[in-house]
Amino acid sequence: MFNKLKHRRFPEAPTGSMADIAFLLLIFFLLTTTILNEKGLLVRLPQWVDEPVNADVIDRNTLTVSLNGQNQLLVEGEKLEVSALRTFAKDFIMNPNQLPDKATSPDKAIVSLVHDRSTEYKTYLEVYNELLAAYRECRDEEAHRRYGQAFDELSIAQKRQIQQEIPLIISEAEPTDHIADVN
Numbered sequence: 001m002f003n004k005l006k007h008r009r010f011p012e013a014p015t016g017s018m019a020d021i022a023f024l025l026l027i028f029f030l031l032t033t034t035i036l037n038e039k040g041l042l043v044r045l046p047q048w049v050d051e052p053v054n055a056d057v058i059d060r061n062t063l064t065v066s067l068n069g070q071n072q073l074l075v076e077g078e079k080l081e082v083s084a085l086r087t088f089a090k091d092f093i094m095n096p097n098q099l100p101d102k103a104t105s106p107d108k109a110i111v112s113l114v115h116d117r118s119t120e121y122k123t124y125l126e127v128y129n130e131l132l133a134a135y136r137e138c139r140d141e142e143a144h145r146r147y148g149q150a151f152d153e154l155s156i157a158q159k160r161q162i163q164q165e166i167p168l169i170i171s172e173a174e175p176t177d178h179i180a181d182v183n
Helices: 018-032 055-061 082-094 121-147 156-165
Strands: 062-067 073-075 110-115 170-172
Touching: 055 062, 062 082, 062 121, 073 082, 082 110, 082 121, 110 121, 121 156, 121 170
Parallel strands: 062 110, 110 170
Antiparallel strands: 062 073
16 A cells, blocks of 8 residues: 555745845844943043153152052052042142152153052042042142133133143053052
């Protein structure tokens, strides 16, 4: 007897347009997917200088700010509260009394920020924001002194002039494994 089931053909799904469907799905997902851009801190690096600089001038013009693993703020090796950092940094940058342990001029002032790998991100951002605020206040005070108005209200040319005289220079070093604790 002839086996009808062996020779019977089962219907197949049409696969001719599968490539088209896959291509359309690929385009759909590419167009509708949003790719997250990581937003970081906007920092402009200082210009490269080929000539050697005297090490004594570098030490005088550099404010060392450190964060240890216990989230303690150390400024020039001494413990300082984050709330006092802005005033300390402004005094260092502008050096109104021309003290020998502060920057020779605002355009030479460098703030060196070093942190421990175990420093909390929140603490790091608080310190960084205080340093940025110190520079903003220095520029704002200079704008009021010269032009009698806030820095944000100045013309572009006036802003550039103040930014050249009080440049934002924060040098960030690689995180360390341990910065000494202060008791």
